[in-house]
Amino acid sequence: xxxxxxxxxxxxxxxxxxxxxxxxxxxxxxxxxxxxxxxxxxxxxxxxxxxxxxxxxxxxxxxxxxxxxxxxxxxxxxxxxxxxxxxxxxxxxxxxxxxxxxxxxxxxxxxxxxxxxxxxxxxxxxxxxxxxxxxxxxxxxxxxxxxxxxxxxxxxxxxxxxxxxxxxxxxxxxxxxxxxxxxxxxxxxxxxxxxxxxxxxxxxxxxxxxxxxxxxxxxxxxxxxxxxxxxxxxxxxxxxxxxxx
Ligand code: SF4
Numbered sequence: 001x002x003x004x005x006x007x008x009x010x011x012x013x014x015x016x017x018x019x020x021x022x023x024x025x026x027x028x029x030x031x032x033x034x035x036x037x038x039x040x041x042x043x044x045x046x047x048x049x050x051x052x053x054x055x056x057x058x059x060x061x062x063x064x065x066x067x068x069x070x071x072x073x074x075x076x077x078x079x080x081x082x083x084x085x086x087x088x089x090x091x092x093x094x095x096x097x098x099x100x101x102x103x104x105x106x107x108x109x110x111x112x113x114x115x116x117x118x119x120x121x122x123x124x125x126x127x128x129x130x131x132x133x134x135x136x137x138x139x140x141x142x143x144x145x146x147x148x149x150x151x152x153x154x155x156x157x158x159x160x161x162x163x164x165x166x167x168x169x170x171x172x173x174x175x176x177x178x179x180x181x182x183x184x185x186x187x188x189x190x191x192x193x194x195x196x197x198x199x200x201x202x203x204x205x206x207x208x209x210x211x212x213x214x215x216x217x218x219x220x221x222x223x224x225x226x227x228x229x230x231x232x233x234x235x236x237x238x239x240x241x242x243x244x245x
Contacts, residue, residue: 034110035060035078036086037103040244041093045234047145047172048201049126054097055090059111062103064130066153068178068207073243074103083110087117099126106133115142128174132158136166144171145203150185152178152207167198174203174230178210183219186227196226203230208240 037058044054058071060078081089090098098118105111106129118125119141129135131146132155138144146163149155153176167173173195175186186204189195195202204227206216217229238245 031109031113033080033082034086034108034114035080037074037078038244039086039089041095042234042245044097044099044126045232046205046230047126047174047203048228049097049124050230050233052097053095054099054126055093055095057086057090057098057100057114059100059102059105059108061107062130063107064104064132064149064153064155064158066149066155066176068153068176068210070208070240071103083114083117086114087121090118091121091123096124097126098123099128101128104130104132106135112138115139130155130158131160131163134160134166135163140168143200144168145174146171147174147176148186148189150175150177150182152182156185164193164195164198169198169200171199172201172203173199174205176205176207177216178207180215180219182211183216187223187225190225190227202227204228205230205232208232208235 037060039055039057041053041055044050044052058074060074060076062075100111100115105127115125115127116139119139125142126145127138127142128145128147131148135144135146144167146167149159175182177183177186183204190202204216204220206213213229213231220227220229234242234245
């Protein structure tokens with residue numbers, strides 16, 4: 001992930017307001033629409049679903065600024081589209097898996113309805129979220145991938161710890177790790193919340209080009225951590241900076 005840029009929170013708020021101001025739908029319709037950055041089919045690059053054909057619905061906007069973020073292009077812009085239109089577009093790729101991601105998808109009021117409509121269509125639905133927003137009200141058919149922010153992200157204070165109580169057996173927890181200190185932190189969180197017993201997978205993801213995956217594997221083995229090493233498959237196939245793949 002590339003952006004080490006720190007953007008003041010006030011600027012973030014102004015950008016979000018600007019995105020909302022660009023929309024042409026009345027406020028009441030925002031629960032039936034979302035601002036979309038891109039929709040595309042590829043393979044799932046991460047999680048226990050890695051390698052499975054997947055359509056990504058990437059929504060615009062994020063209220064965090066992780067130092068290693070690899071999707072800063074999704075912070076701004078996008079197009080407000082009605083949920084029915086987004087679902088139709090996502091299903092047109094005919095993949096068994098659809099992931100709603102961002103940015104931070106739970107910032108948008110229309111996202112819960114989008115998730116429900118996708119699940120109604122019979123596909124397996126994932127949502128990847130920073131976990132800064134509450135997850136408990138989401139449709140029970142949706143698999144939540146909760147990214148807990150380690151200190152190296154610069155956003156660790158934004159973790160909403162109460163979300164852990166709402167994780168279910170099919171959900172997954174991901175830690176993106178930029179340093180050995182981040183792994184120490186993740187191991188402590190895993191133990192404190194017995195995460196491996198709560199969810200389908202605990203994912204340890206080294207920041208691409210920053211933390212050596214070989215070192216991470218050796219540490220997982222040495223410490224006997226109940227987790228799986230999560231490499232971003234798409235970056236090995238298409239390169240670290242490719243977008244929309
Ligand atoms: S929460 Fe995700 S999209 Fe937002 S800054 Fe962090 S990595 Fe980027």
